[in-house]
Amino acid sequence: MLVVHHLSNSRSQRILWLLEELDVPYEIRFYEREGRSHLAPEELKSVHPLGKSPVITDEDRPVAESGAIVDYIVRRHGRGRLAPPPDSWLYDQYVQWLHYAEGSAALPLIMKGLTSYLGGMWRPLKERVDTELDTHLNYIDRSLAERDYLVGNAFSAADVQMSFIGELAAVRTDRSRFPNLDAWVRRLQSRPAYRAAIRRGGPYALEGG
Numbered sequence: 001m002l003v004v005h006h007l008s009n010s011r012s013q014r015i016l017w018l019l020e021e022l023d024v025p026y027e028i029r030f031y032e033r034e035g036r037s038h039l040a041p042e043e044l045k046s047v048h049p050l051g052k053s054p055v056i057t058d059e060d061r062p063v064a065e066s067g068a069i070v071d072y073i074v075r076r077h078g079r080g081r082l083a084p085p086p087d088s089w090l091y092d093q094y095v096q097w098l099h100y101a102e103g104s105a106a107l108p109l110i111m112k113g114l115t116s117y118l119g120g121m122w123r124p125l126k127e128r129v130d131t132e133l134d135t136h137l138n139y140i141d142r143s144l145a146e147r148d149y150l151v152g153n154a155f156s157a158a159d160v161q162m163s164f165i166g167e168l169a170a171v172r173t174d175r176s177r178f179p180n181l182d183a184w185v186r187r188l189q190s191r192p193a194y195r196a197a198i199r200r201g202g203p204y205a206l207e208g209g
């Protein structure tokens with residue numbers, strides 16, 4: 001049985017959602033963030049040395065890092081669904097979005113949260129973070145200008161992987177400045193499988209700041 005080690009209010013929510021979309025049976029093991037630090041509890045390190053979420057175990061083998069987990073689930077359990085045919089140009093775009101989410105887009109969003117606590121002397125860093133954030137959110141917004149989904153015009157696991165970026169954008173910046181991105185996130189959140197994943201995974205609220 002596939003087990004999702006699910007940290008509260010975290011990136012693992014999108015893994016639950018992907019499994020709901022594909023109707024793959026799974027179990028959830030719940031972990032709560034530590035009080036003031038908001039870090040994951042130590043016990044998550046017994047699943048994978050990084051102690052981060054998401055991490056899954058499938059037949060007791062761990063897979064960490066959300067892009068790799070999305071790819072694993074689609075390849076091993078997807079039966080050809082939620083990804084373009086592997087020999088197509090669309091597949092290359094699909095892989096790009098899978099990597100781009102955590103490889104590039106997440107960093108300025110995370111930095112924005114961390115630097116919001118810093119005082120005046122950090123202004124140059126904060127300005128750089130804001131510029132980077134605009135670059136990435138504009139790129140995603142423009143990519144969605146003439147389509148409802150990121151790859152071709154069909155919902156895919158790339159939308160699931162990228163959804164965290166769109167959701168975090170709403171708490172770290174004014175997402176209404178990026179109307180296509182904003183509409184896309186709302187479109188994703190209205191999917192029945194998205195809502196089923198929230199019901200199973202429990203409350204999901206990302207932190208502002």
Ligand SMILES: N[C@@H](CCC(=O)N[C@@H](CS)C(=O)NCC(=O)O)C(=O)O
Binds near residue numbers: 007054
């Ligand atoms: N790039 C990694 C990021 C993993 C990550 O940092 N997850 C956060 C939750 S959204 C986490 O585990 N935070 C708790 C901690 O760092 O202790 C992925 O996409 O899986």
